Amino acid sequence: MIQTHPVRSSSPLSFDSPWMVEAETAFKEDYPAFDTTTLLDELRATEYARLDTQGQIYLDYTGGGLYASSQLREHMRLLDSHVFGNPHSSNPTSQAMTGLDEQARAFVLTFFNASPDEYTVIFTPNASGALRLVGEAYPFAPNGHYLLSFDNHNSVNGIREFARAKGAPIAYVPLEATELRMDETVLFSLLEQVRGNDHRLFAYPAQSNFTGVQHSLAWIKEAQDRGWDVLLDAASFVPGNRLDLSRWHPDFVPISFYKMFGYPTGVGCLLVRKAVLAKLQRPWFAGGTVKTATVQGDWHVMADGAAAFEDGTINYLHLPAVEIGLKHLLTIGMETIHTRIVCLTGWLLDNLQSMKHRNGMPLIQLYGPRTTALRGGTIAFNFLMPDGRIVDERLIDRRAARARLSLRTGCFCNPGAGEAAFGITKQLLRERFEDKQNLSTDEYLIALGLQSAGAIRISLGLVTNVADVSRFLQFAQSFLDTFPIEHDLSPRVHC
Numbered sequence: 001m002i003q004t005h006p007v008r009s010s011s012p013l014s015f016d017s018p019w020m021v022e023a024e025t026a027f028k029e030d031y032p033a034f035d036t037t038t039l040l041d042e043l044r045a046t047e048y049a050r051l052d053t054q055g056q057i058y059l060d061y062t063g064g065g066l067y068a069s070s071q072l073r074e075h076m077r078l079l080d081s082h083v084f085g086n087p088h089s090s091n092p093t094s095q096a097m098t099g100l101d102e103q104a105r106a107f108v109l110t111f112f113n114a115s116p117d118e119y120t121v122i123f124t125p126n127a128s129g130a131l132r133l134v135g136e137a138y139p140f141a142p143n144g145h146y147l148l149s150f151d152n153h154n155s156v157n158g159i160r161e162f163a164r165a166k167g168a169p170i171a172y173v174p175l176e177a178t179e180l181r182m183d184e185t186v187l188f189s190l191l192e193q194v195r196g197n198d199h200r201l202f203a204y205p206a207q208s209n210f211t212g213v214q215h216s217l218a219w220i221k222e223a224q225d226r227g228w229d230v231l232l233d234a235a236s237f238v239p240g241n242r243l244d245l246s247r248w249h250p251d252f253v254p255i256s257f258y259k260m261f262g263y264p265t266g267v268g269c270l271l272v273r274k275a276v277l278a279k280l281q282r283p284w285f286a287g288g289t290v291k292t293a294t295v296q297g298d299w300h301v302m303a304d305g306a307a308a309f310e311d312g313t314i315n316y317l318h319l320p321a322v323e324i325g326l327k328h329l330l331t332i333g334m335e336t337i338h339t340r341i342v343c344l345t346g347w348l349l350d351n352l353q354s355m356k357h358r359n360g361m362p363l364i365q366l367y368g369p370r371t372t373a374l375r376g377g378t379i380a381f382n383f384l385m386p387d388g389r390i391v392d393e394r395l396i397d398r399r400a401a402r403a404r405l406s407l408r409t410g411c412f413c414n415p416g417a418g419e420a421a422f423g424i425t426k427q428l429l430r431e432r433f434e435d436k437q438n439l440s441t442d443e444y445l446i447a448l449g450l451q452s453a454g455a456i457r458i459s460l461g462l463v464t465n466v467a468d469v470s471r472f473l474q475f476a477q478s479f480l481d482t483f484p485i486e487h488d489l490s491p492r493v494h495c
């Protein structure tokens with residue numbers, strides 16, 4: 001049972017106020033495992049020193065991870081001391097690059113403990129690129145199905161358009177109130193209801209980028225045993241958790257590397273089981289994806305394996321930096337990173353939920369799990385005024401920016417989790433939006449009767465420390481017993 005540390009609204013807001021010192025001491029008592037992660041404090045002071053030099057409080061790890069200075073140095077040294085050409089040719093500079101790129105590909109498998117007999121790695125520009133590859137090549141058909149959870153990034157939702165175009169039925173698994181998780185009984189009955197001879201794909205995130213909920217990895221096998229292929233979106237899970245592909249065997253796993261270790265951007269991958277790769281049908285061919293193609297003969301033969309899915313020239317100079325980044329995480333240890341995130345998330349949740357206005361009303365409304373059980377370090381909530389009204393998220397954005405606090409507001413490209421969190425039903429959407437889907441965000445909010453455009457999201461990661469969380473709690477305290485309203489907020493351009 002997690003203890004809470006009540007915060008009195010009369011507490012002074014100084015960083016080393018008695019409350020803060022007391023709370024930190026209690027934190028160390030409640031989360032003794034935090035002491036096993038001190039390596040990360042040392043790294044923060046050396047490899048990530050720019051954060052503190054510039055006074056930045058970075059709480060947007062689900063948006064993007066941060067890189068260590070050594071990752072940059074090592075990559076630059078490599079580039080600066082070699083001559084690299086476009087890979088997959090026989091000249092020496094090309095061969096040098098091919099060797100390093102294939103080494104990076106093999107290292108991705110090693111990192112995820114994936115057998116090269118079972119899995120292959122397709123490099124993509126990002127997780128969305130990996131998802132698009134699945135969507136456009138999956139053999140959806142009228143007797144098949146696309147089943148996905150409400151809780152999904154839009155890049156997974158978007159696959160439904162490929163399914164629809166090929167006549168495949170589409171269904172969503174709803175989220176249950178409060179914790180915003182899927183009900184296992186509902187999920188299993190949906191997995192069982194659907195029969196048919198064509199291919200069936202079930203897609204869900206290992207960790208929600210909205211609520212931080214970690215959905216059960218045991219569902220991978222449950223779905224596969226019922227005849228489904230499984231797409232496990234691991235983009236927001238793998239930066240803070242170990243994904244062991246010798247234990248779990250999803251068919252498709254999209255990833256963006258910058259979310260794991262900050263640098264480089266522009267590289268992601270699709271980890272795919274070789275057994276299902278064979279059933280994908282690419283809708284086109286491109287440079288690098290074919291063994292042969294003729295103009296006059298009007299035919300082409302696709303390359304084998306991953307090569308058939310990497311269109312044109314891959315981001316070859318950046319692939320060695322992927323290996324450098326993965327090795328950096330291994331040196332720290334995914335367990336250490338995970339422990340750190342769990343402890344600080346617990347502390348943050350305890351304190352945020354115990355903050356009350358003087359009239360007893362809570363300071364925040366949380367969307368998602370209340371404790372650290374089965375969740376990651378992503379927390380979505382809204383600040384409430386003493387009368388229960390939601391504080392405009394644009395005002396939070398503005399004040400956070402002044403405090404050099406990087407957080408997010410909106411619906412985080414996850415409309416399904418947002419609809420579940422704010423109680424927006426299908427019927428309401430039908431009633432209010434028939435024939436008028438092209439509204440501005442503000443018109444949309446008015447039509448739905450919402451007070452703000454989504455939620456505030458803070459997300460913890462690799463080098464979050466006690467000071468970051470303390471500073472955020474201080475920021476939160478500044479809203480106690482106030483009615484913050486500003487009249488010059490710009491119109492919202494997106495949710």
Ligand SMILES: Cc1ncc(COP(=O)(O)O)c(C=O)c1O
Pocket residue numbers: 062063126127128129153155205207208209233234235236256
């Ligand atoms: C769960 C999840 N899936 C997919 C994506 C898409 O990642 P990218 O924008 O790097 O393609 C994100 C990005 O935030 C995400 O959080």
